[in-house]
Amino acid sequence: xxxxxxxxxxxxxxxxxxxxxxxxxxxxxxxxxxxxxxxxxxxxxxxxxxxxxxxxxxxxxxxxxxxxxxxxxxxxxxxxxxxxxxxxxxxxxxxxxxxxxxxxxxxxxxxxxxxxxxxxxxxxxxxxxxxxxxxxxxxxxxxxxxxxxxxxxxxxxxxxxxxxxxxxxxxxxxxxxxxxxxxxxxxxxxxxxxxxxxxxxxxxxxxxxxxxxxxxxxxxxxxxxxxxxxxxxxxxxxxxxxxxxxxxxxxxxxxxxxxxxxxxxxxxxxxxxxxxxxxxxxxxxxxxxxxxxxxxxxxxxxxxxxxxxxxxxxxxxxxxxxxxxxxxxxxxxxxxxxxxxxxxxxxxxxxxxxxxxxxxxxxxxxxxxxxxxxxxxxxxxxxxxxxxxxxxxxxxxxxxxxxxxxxxxxxxxxxxxxxxxxxxxxxxxxxxxxxxxxxxxxxxxxxxxxxxxxxxxxxxxxxxxxxxxxxxxxxxxxxxxxxxxxxxxxxxxxxxxxxxxxxxxxxxxxxxxxxxxxxxxxxxxxxxxxxxxxxxxxxxxxxxxxxxxxxxxxxxxxxxxxxxxxxxxxxxxxxxxxxxxxxxxxxxxxxxxxxxxxxxxxxxxxxxxxxxxxxxxxx
Numbered sequence: 001x002x003x004x005x006x007x008x009x010x011x012x013x014x015x016x017x018x019x020x021x022x023x024x025x026x027x028x029x030x031x032x033x034x035x036x037x038x039x040x041x042x043x044x045x046x047x048x049x050x051x052x053x054x055x056x057x058x059x060x061x062x063x064x065x066x067x068x069x070x071x072x073x074x075x076x077x078x079x080x081x082x083x084x085x086x087x088x089x090x091x092x093x094x095x096x097x098x099x100x101x102x103x104x105x106x107x108x109x110x111x112x113x114x115x116x117x118x119x120x121x122x123x124x125x126x127x128x129x130x131x132x133x134x135x136x137x138x139x140x141x142x143x144x145x146x147x148x149x150x151x152x153x154x155x156x157x158x159x160x161x162x163x164x165x166x167x168x169x170x171x172x173x174x175x176x177x178x179x180x181x182x183x184x185x186x187x188x189x190x191x192x193x194x195x196x197x198x199x200x201x202x203x204x205x206x207x208x209x210x211x212x213x214x215x216x217x218x219x220x221x222x223x224x225x226x227x228x229x230x231x232x233x234x235x236x237x238x239x240x241x242x243x244x245x246x247x248x249x250x251x252x253x254x255x256x257x258x259x260x261x262x263x264x265x266x267x268x269x270x271x272x273x274x275x276x277x278x279x280x281x282x283x284x285x286x287x288x289x290x291x292x293x294x295x296x297x298x299x300x301x302x303x304x305x306x307x308x309x310x311x312x313x314x315x316x317x318x319x320x321x322x323x324x325x326x327x328x329x330x331x332x333x334x335x336x337x338x339x340x341x342x343x344x345x346x347x348x349x350x351x352x353x354x355x356x357x358x359x360x361x362x363x364x365x366x367x368x369x370x371x372x373x374x375x376x377x378x379x380x381x382x383x384x385x386x387x388x389x390x391x392x393x394x395x396x397x398x399x400x401x402x403x404x405x406x407x408x409x410x411x412x413x414x415x416x417x418x419x420x421x422x423x424x425x426x427x428x429x430x431x432x433x434x435x436x437x438x439x440x441x442x443x444x445x446x447x448x449x450x451x452x453x454x455x456x457x458x459x460x461x462x463x464x465x466x467x468x469x470x471x472x473x474x475x476x477x478x479x480x481x482x483x484x485x486x487x488x489x490x491x492x493x494x495x496x497x498x499x500x501x502x503x504x505x506x507x508x509x510x511x512x513x514x515x516x517x518x519x520x521x522x523x524x525x526x527x528x529x530x531x532x533x534x535x536x537x538x539x540x541x542x543x544x545x546x547x548x549x550x551x552x553x554x555x556x557x558x559x560x561x562x563x564x565x566x567x568x569x570x571x572x573x574x575x576x577x578x579x580x581x582x583x584x585x586x587x588x589x590x591x592x593x594x595x596x597x598x599x600x601x602x603x604x605x606x607x608x609x610x611x612x613x614x615x616x617x618x619x
Contacts, residue, residue: 001323002316002380003287007280008272009381010288012323014248017217018288019295021126024166024212027135027142028229030222031120034282035113036141038106041082041227047105049085052093060088083228087192099183102190106139107180116282117141120221121149122289130167132216136229138176138188142169151175154186154204160211172205173198173229199232209233213247220249221285225261234265250281299324299333306334306341310348311376318348319379325349325406328416328439335446343455344551346447347377349406350459353549354378355399358388361548363561373549379404406443413437433468444470448477452485454558455551457492461543461564465500492563499541515577523583531577532590537598539605540569566605568598 001010017023032038039047045064054061064085089098121142124133131149135142143151150168152158153175158165173189176182189198189205198205212218223230230249237244244266251258252274262269273280291298305313306321313321321341324330334341347353354377361368370390374382381404388395420435436444444467450456451474460466466474478485478493514534518527544565552562560566579587 001319003284003291003320004280005314005316005380006273007284007316008250008270010270010284011248011268012326013246014217014219015288015323016327017246018123018292021128021130021132022217023124024132024134024160024216024218025120025124026218026220026223027120027133027137028220028222028227029137030224030278031116031135032106032137032139032141032222034222034278035116036108036139037112038108038137038139038141044102044105045082045085048089048098048101051101051105052089052097054089058092060085063088081192081226081228081231083190083192083195083232086190086194090191090193095187096182098190099188100181102138102188103176103180103182106176108139108141108144112141112144114141114145115286118145119282119285119289121145121147123285123292125292130163131169132166133168134170134172134212136173136189138171138174138183140176140178153184154189154198157204157208160208160215170208172208195228195232199235205233206237209237213237213244217246218248220247220267223249225249225251225265225267230265234267237266252278252281299330303334303341306345307339309342309344311344315378315382316380318377319381321345322348322379322381322404322406325443326404326410326439327412328442331439331442331446335442335449338449340446340449342554343447343450343453343459346455346459347373347551348379349443351399351403351405353459353462354382355385355397355403356549357395357397358390359545359549360390361550363546368548371548371550376550407440409437409440413439436467436469440467441469444473448473451477451493452481452483452489453554454486454489454563455554457489457496457563458543458547458551460496461492461541471497471500486558488558488560488563491560495539495541495564495566499539502538518577523580528583528586528590531587532594535571535591536594537568537570537601539601540567541565542567568601568605570598 001012001015002008003010014023029038029040029044033040033043042064049058049061049064086098120133121131124131126132131147133142143149151171152168153171154173157170157172158168160166174187175184177184187194189195200206209218220230234244247267249262249267249269251261251269251271253261253271255269255271258269258271272278272284302317302320302324305317310318310321321334325334354374356373358370358372358374360370372388374385383400383403385397386395388397414437416438418435418438421437423434424430435441447456447466447470474493475497478490514531521527542565544561544563547562552558
């Protein structure tokens with residue numbers, strides 16, 4: 001789901017995990033650099049070398065300059081790690097002097113912009129008010145947000161296995177003193193030797209992270225794949241834990257490049273456009289934090305927007321609606337009340353309607369504009385389809401196999417199945433259709449609430465059938481409704497119900513089987529009825545392809561032809577069965593009934609097909 005147009009796509013699993021308080025945010029230098037303007041790891045190294053008065057020809061300055069040049073020349077960062085530069089400085093300076101220079105270089109302005117830090121704190125706050133945030137930054141800007149949170153730093157870290165203890169800001173690599181004159185506690189994790197102790201020899205940072213990823217979903221914000229903290233953290237884990245699960249990282253660049261940067265580390269990259277100082281990332285995180293602060297309000301705001309109809313929303317906003325109806329909790333909220341979002345949303349929920357072939361609106365007499373339903377109903381995760389012009393009569397559109405469809409079972413549905421969702425060998429579920437999974441059943445409740453709208457029956461006419469429970473709900477809802485109901489809409493539903501009921505089961509045997517049965521068992525009243533049923537005409541209800549690829553507007557005058565198309569179908573079945581003389585009279589009676597049914601059906605739909613009935617006497 002995207003919170004903003006062209007913003008990063010946040011996986012549903014991650015959004016839901018955060019809603020369920022199962023996410024820990026790891027914050028890197030990019031968080032303090034974004035709004036407060038503090039340096040990144042390389043910028044810090046450069047400031048420290050200047051503060052310590054390191055000459056230009058020293059090994060540390062040479063390596064720093066070379067690292068910058070390599071990054072500019074070949075566009076690859078991280079070939080020379082900044083922690084090695086600090087390791088070289090330890091040869092010539094006391095650790096406390098280096099840490100004092102580091103702290104001084106990180107001292108913010110008197111009134112730093114803390115929007116980024118407050119945003120991450122909001123995202124990291126659970127419904128009970130606990131905060132689960134880890135930072136490898138040395139600055140105190142999270143503390144400066146003034147929330148009075150518990151602060152952890154080595155060697156005293158919380159135990160992730162104890163949920164009550166996992167609360168506060170964890171400064172995993174240490175924290176500067178309040179006056180930024182040095183480091184608190186055991187100092188900073190800064191040089192190669194520091195990282196080695198934290199992640200390998202002593203391994204306390206690795207142990208902490210292992211406990212975190214064993215119980216939580218982890219999100220890296222403000223890092224690149226080559227930052228020293230990430231490098232050491234994931235390298236240590238690859239040697240101890242094997243494949244990582246449920247670890248995400250925001251990464252600037254296109255999706256392919258972002259994925260390749262993190263893939264070998266076992267991390268799922270979330271790509272975004274880095275232009276305008278990473279504006280897309282921070283606008284997304286702020287919108288996500290708004291959702292985190294009050295999830296019910298976020299649902300309410302989005303559903304109220306959805307009530308305008310899908311055509312008025314942007315693709316990413318329709319994608320947000322798709323996100324909420326993909327879970328039973330969200331769909332319940334979507335379908336609440338007497339005036340839920342309109343039936344036109346069926347065209348968004350149905351992948352076949354989003355990718356339907358473009359066409360002209362209107363009818364034979366009044367041809368309307370040429371429209372492409374994808375423009376009105378697509379969601380932001382849809383692949384753009386091929387363009388089809390008005391004269392491309394033979395062109396087709398295929399629905400991409402990975403397209404989202406609200407009516408298909410998703411992984412959340414499968415995790416919530418019950419016994420009555422399956423057929424059984426005997427008992428009630430052997431003779432009755434199994435119940436729908438809870439989310440799809442809830443979808444039926446919403447459909448029944450909007451069934452009086454023309455778009456609902458227009459969409460239903462494009463389906464082979466609907467589940468019997470949904471049909472029953474629609475029928476009951478229309479019977480109990482106190483709203484004005486269009487007679488044409490009611491008539492269209494009744495035709496659909498009749499058609500679906502008649503077609504239930506269908507004919508599964510061919511005339512060879514029928515003939516074999518007659519020869520083996522002889523004729524009987526039961527056999528005669530089956531024989532006659534093979535040639536009985538029936539009323540077919542389908543969509544009217546001349547009406548256009550969009551449902552009729554509720555405000556326009558509705559006639560039956562805009563909703564459905566009726567036709568009498570004459571079974572084209574060859575029945576080569578010899579009729580015994582003693583059964584001829586009874587057979588004629590039954591076949592005469594078929595002719596009478598055909599006549600009544602043709603008259604009912606206007607008599608258009610009467611001229612096509614073959615005469616009894618050859619011409």
